[in-house]
Amino acid sequence: MGSIAGLRAAEPLLAEPVLAATLADKRTAGAMFGVLLVTMVALALFATRWRRPSTNMNNLEEWGVGGRAFGNWVTWFLIGGAAYTAYTVVALPAYAWGNGAMAFYAVPFALITTPLVFLVSTRFWSVSHAHGFVTMAEFARARFGSRPLALLVALTIIAATLPYLALQLIAFEAVFRVLGVDGEWPLIAALAVISIATFRGGLRAPALLSIAKDVLLVWLVLSAVLVVAMSGGWGKAFDAADLRFANDQNPASGVLLSGPGQWAYLTLIVGSALSIFAYPHTATALLAAKDRATIRRNSAALPVYCLVLGLMALLGIFAVGQNVFPVDADLAHGNPGTDYNTIAPMIFNDKFPAWSAGIAYATIAVAALIPAAIMSIGVANLFTRSIYMEYFRPRATAAEEARVSRWTSLFVKFAAAGVVLLLSPQFSVDLQTIGGIIVLQVLPAVFFGLMTGWFHRWSLIVGLVTGLAWSIYLLYHTPVLGPGGVVLREHFGGSMISLRRLGFDSDVQVYIGLVTLLANLAIVVLVTAVLKLFHVSPNLDHTRPEDYVVDADVEGIHRLDDLLDGVPQQTGAHALR
Amino acid sequence: MSDQQSGRARPGGPDRWGDAETTQVQGWDARGWDPATPGPGAPAPGTPTAPSTRAAAGWGPSESSGWNPPAPGQGAWPPAPSTPPRQALGTPYAAAPGPVAPPAVAPGSVAPGSVAPGPVAPPAVVPDSIAPQAAPAGSAPGWVPAAVTSGPRLGATFRPLGERRSAQAPVVIEGPRHLSYSWEAPVGVDRTVPDRRRGLYWLLLIPGVMPLLVPLYNRMEPRLFGLPFFYWYQLACVLLTIGIMTAVHQLTKGRRQRWGR
Numbered sequence: 074m075g076s077i078a079g080l081r082a083a084e085p086l087l088a089e090p091v092l093a094a095t096l097a098d099k100r101t102a103g104a105m106f107g108v109l110l111v112t113m114v115a116l117a118l119f120a121t122r123w124r125r126p127s128t129n130m131n132n133l134e135e136w137g138v139g140g141r142a143f144g145n146w147v148t149w150f151l152i153g154g155a156a157y158t159a160y161t162v163v164a165l166p167a168y169a170w171g172n173g174a175m176a177f178y179a180v181p182f183a184l185i186t187t188p189l190v191f192l193v194s195t196r197f198w199s200v201s202h203a204h205g206f207v208t209m210a211e212f213a214r215a216r217f218g219s220r221p222l223a224l225l226v227a228l229t230i231i232a233a234t235l236p237y238l239a240l241q242l243i244a245f246e247a248v249f250r251v252l253g254v255d256g257e258w259p260l261i262a263a264l265a266v267i268s269i270a271t272f273r274g275g276l277r278a279p280a281l282l283s284i285a286k287d288v289l290l291v292w293l294v295l296s297a298v299l300v301v302a303m304s305g306g307w308g309k310a311f312d313a314a315d316l317r318f319a320n321d322q323n324p325a326s327g328v329l330l331s332g333p334g335q336w337a338y339l340t341l342i343v344g345s346a347l348s349i350f351a352y353p354h355t356a357t358a359l360l361a362a363k364d365r366a367t368i369r370r371n372s373a374a375l376p377v378y379c380l381v382l383g384l385m386a387l388l389g390i391f392a393v394g395q396n397v398f399p400v401d402a403d404l405a406h407g408n409p410g411t412d413y414n415t416i417a418p419m420i421f422n423d424k425f426p427a428w429s430a431g432i433a434y435a436t437i438a439v440a441a442l443i444p445a446a447i448m449s450i451g452v453a454n455l456f457t458r459s460i461y462m463e464y465f466r467p468r469a470t471a472a473e474e475a476r477v478s479r480w481t482s483l484f485v486k487f488a489a490a491g492v493v494l495l496l497s498p499q500f501s502v503d504l505q506t507i508g509g510i511i512v513l514q515v516l517p518a519v520f521f522g523l524m525t526g527w528f529h530r531w532s533l534i535v536g537l538v539t540g541l542a543w544s545i546y547l548l549y550h551t552p553v554l555g556p557g558g559v560v561l562r563e564h565f566g567g568s569m570i571s572l573r574r575l576g577f578d579s580d581v582q583v584y585i586g587l588v589t590l591l592a593n594l595a596i597v598v599l600v601t602a603v604l605k606l607f608h609v610s611p612n613l614d615h616t617r618p619e620d621y622v623v624d625a626d627v628e629g630i631h632r633l634d635d636l637l638d639g640v641p642q643q644t645g646a647h648a649l650r
Numbered sequence: 651m652s653d654q655q656s657g658r659a660r661p662g663g664p665d666r667w668g669d670a671e672t673t674q675v676q677g678w679d680a681r682g683w684d685p686a687t688p689g690p691g692a693p694a695p696g697t698p699t700a701p702s703t704r705a706a707a708g709w710g711p712s713e714s715s716g717w718n719p720p721a722p723g724q725g726a727w728p729p730a731p732s733t734p735p736r737q738a739l740g741t742p743y744a745a746a747p748g749p750v751a752p753p754a755v756a757p758g759s760v761a762p763g764s765v766a767p768g769p770v771a772p773p774a775v776v777p778d779s780i781a782p783q784a785a786p787a788g789s790a791p792g793w794v795p796a797a798v799t800s801g802p803r804l805g806a807t808f809r810p811l812g813e814r815r816s817a818q819a820p821v822v823i824e825g826p827r828h829l830s831y832s833w834e835a836p837v838g839v840d841r842t843v844p845d846r847r848r849g850l851y852w853l854l855l856i857p858g859v860m861p862l863l864v865p866l867y868n869r870m871e872p873r874l875f876g877l878p879f880f881y882w883y884q885l886a887c888v889l890l891t892i893g894i895m896t897a898v899h900q901l902t903k904g905r906r907q908r909w910g911r
Contacts, residue, residue, distance in 0.1 A: 174868075177880070177881060180861075180884045180885070180887075180888065181861030181862070181884055181887065184857065184861050184884075184887060184888055184891055185675060185857070185858050185861055185862070186893060187857070187891060188854040188855075188858045188891075188895065189858075189897070190896075191854065192851065192854065208821070241864045273754060306875070307875055307876035307877050308873070308875075308876025310876070311876065311877070328870070328878060328880075329868055329869065329870060329878065329880055330864070330868050330880070335865050335868055336864075338864050339862060339864045342861065342862065343862070354838070366903065369899045369903070370899060372895060373892060373896045373898075373899055374892070374894035376888045376889075376891045376892045376895075377888075379888045380885060381886050383884065383888070386876075387881065429849060446889050496777060505885070543733055562689055
């Protein structure tokens with residue numbers, strides 16, 4: 074801000090002094106960004122050595138060395154890095170900039186996951202360590218004794234996670250677009266580095282990067298708070314935003330929620346919170362924890378990230394009053410810009426000092442790579458264990474399993490990069506909208522299954538398929554409406570549905586995912602009741618009640634070291650019959 | 651995690667680990683079969699008694715001094731009072747432990763359910779929640795403890811309690827590796843949460859429900875630092891959640907086990 078004024082005074086001969094100042098600022102920001110990114114790369118590659126005992130890792134003795142699994146702090150960083158993605162950092166301010174209060178859903182959504190993590194994820198940790206599971210599909214297979222169910226669960230989760238991964242890469246690219254760097258090489262280079270790091274280091278690479286990211290995030294938060302304070306405080310920001318929202322064409326935007334928007338908010342919170350227990354990234358991060366108490370303590374500490382989410386959303390609202398626009402905006406010609414993913418980087422570009430903006434960009438970039446790595450690990454494990462080894466090569470050795478897993482992880486990352494680079498971003502956003510809803514359909518098997526094994530496996534399959542079909546049907550028939558009811562886009566217009574379309578006499582909007590999940594659950598319960606009434610083919614539950622409370626100090630528990638280290642175990646923690 | 655020097659589970663003692671919520675499996679205490687508890691098939695007096703002191707006071711080198719993994723035939727070694735996965739014949743999982751166990755059991759070695767010379771393995775010390783063991787004399791249910799068989803080892807990674815991991819024999823795995831259904835090891839339920847404290851988990855309903863009261867907080871006034879009520883209420887919910895969950899964790903983490911170094 075000050076630098077722009079200074080340059081204007083110093084270089085009045087430039088036709089567009091603002092542009093010149095932006096270039097110089099961009100160079101500073103770019104330099105800072107470059108330095109930090111190179112540091113992150115070095116850290117990621119160093120991660121293979123981090124916390125690794127110096128002796129032969131395949132030695133069983135090493136299992137006894139304390140500190141191999143992640144304790145309180147590292148788990149906190151890793152879960153934070155997994156769950157609070159770059160897409161969150163980029164999409165939240167963009168959503169808030171466009172819609173106002175609705176974007177704040179991220180705070181209560183992330184908040185109500187924490188008691189659920191406290192109660193339910195500890196059970197997932199225990200049963201996974203008791204049996205050597207690294208994925209939720211394996212758990213579903215053991216709990217309900219059904220291979221088709223596990224296959225469907227795995228396919229659904231993979232299909233839902235891939236677009237989410239692609240969106241991280243889109244967020245990563247948005248930073249480079251704001252910096253003016255075009256081309257594909259930054260994305261390819263970053264993915265190559267993260268792939269190498271995860272090959273050699275397993276989850277240690279994302280864990281170490283998460284710590285570095287949080288260091289940068291602290292600075293980002295401080296900068297944001299300072300900038301807002303220096304610009305007149307929140308009161309003025311909200312008054313200015315209120316004015317803008319009142320005059321724009323979007324009826325749902327506002328500093329507060331509209332009437333129907335309240336239900337949309339509520340259902341979006343619940344649906345999104347439940348989806349965290351279906352996506353593989355948080356689950357994979359949780360499995361790396363040392364013991365149950367680590368998860369419990371972390372679930373009490375994770376809400377701190379919710380404060381960061383809130384700040385991101387508030388920053389978007391602040392940007393409204395500060396006349397921040399997307400990078401492709403051309404105000405002179407009345408074009409307010411369409412590349413909403415660049416709102417967050419533009420806030421940093423316009424409002425932060427240049428070097429601080431560079432730090433913010435680096436935060437976004439790293440915050441994109443970490444969940445990309447963890448998600449690709451999760452997807453690769455799902456594919457390897459529930460599809461490859463289940464149906465193609467049941468007798469694969471541990472080395473072969475690790476090899477397949479790594480190559481799948483690599484393929485997944487670069488396939489997502491290909492989609493991002495070659496297809497329009499809107500495609501990925503649409504897929505993510507679908508993915509966020511279809512992933513909820515695995516919850517009866519994977520989330521509720523942690524608490525009870527009462528459901529019959531056939532009912533779960535029926536419910537899953539029905540939920541998937543109905544979700545896609547409803548999404549397909551949700552258009553994007555412009556002002557005056559004009560249909561802008563016919564299909565996949567969003568994830569909200571009016572109750573009127575479901576037959577109720579109300580204009581309240583609800584989240585499609587929650588509706589279809591409830592239908593799914595209803596079907597599961599009904600069909601299970603019928604099947605149990607006639608004693609049809611009871612489930613074979615391979616887990617026991619005590620498996621869900623076993624803790625790390627029990628002899629014989631799986632350490633899941635291959636998840637942590639990325640190399641196969643000699644005897645195979647998962648090498649069981 | 652194992653302490654390789656002493657064979658104990660926790661190198662740093664309980665403080666390092668904190669305490670996790672546990673439950674009392676009905677009728678079954680400690681880290682598995684406790685030979686000190688009365689029950690049919692308890693070992694004869696001639697067997698090493700260190701396991702009983704170990705079970706009573708937590709186990710570690712001081713308690714189990716002199717206790718060595720029993721050679722096959724001594725019979726006092728406490729196999730996990732576990733069963734094979736409850737299987738229906740003909741399912742893909744029926745193959746899991748079945749084919750391997752009977753041929754692998756060396757004569758005289760202890761297998762759950764088989765009759766050993768000397769003290770009988772205690773199949774009856776099985777909690778009600780687990781299906782009863784197969785009848786003795788031949789119909790070995792299939793799980794064989796690693797230390798007492800020389801054949802292909804099934805099952806996860808169970809070893810006799812207290813045995814050093816370095817003494818682990820090399821493992822030969824048969825069959826599909828990834829069918830992980832023979833986790834047979836006992837469960838660590840040595841720390842208990844008093845039942846009355848489990849009611850504290852209902853406190854978690856507060857941070858769960860407060861953010862969901864949307865119509866109640868969807869307003870502008872009163873403001874805090876210029877933030878409308880809608881926004882700072884939700885941020886306040888965050889702080890409240892941290893507080894309540896920390897309190898619930900502290901209050902429900904159970905008594906610390908004294909490991910006794």
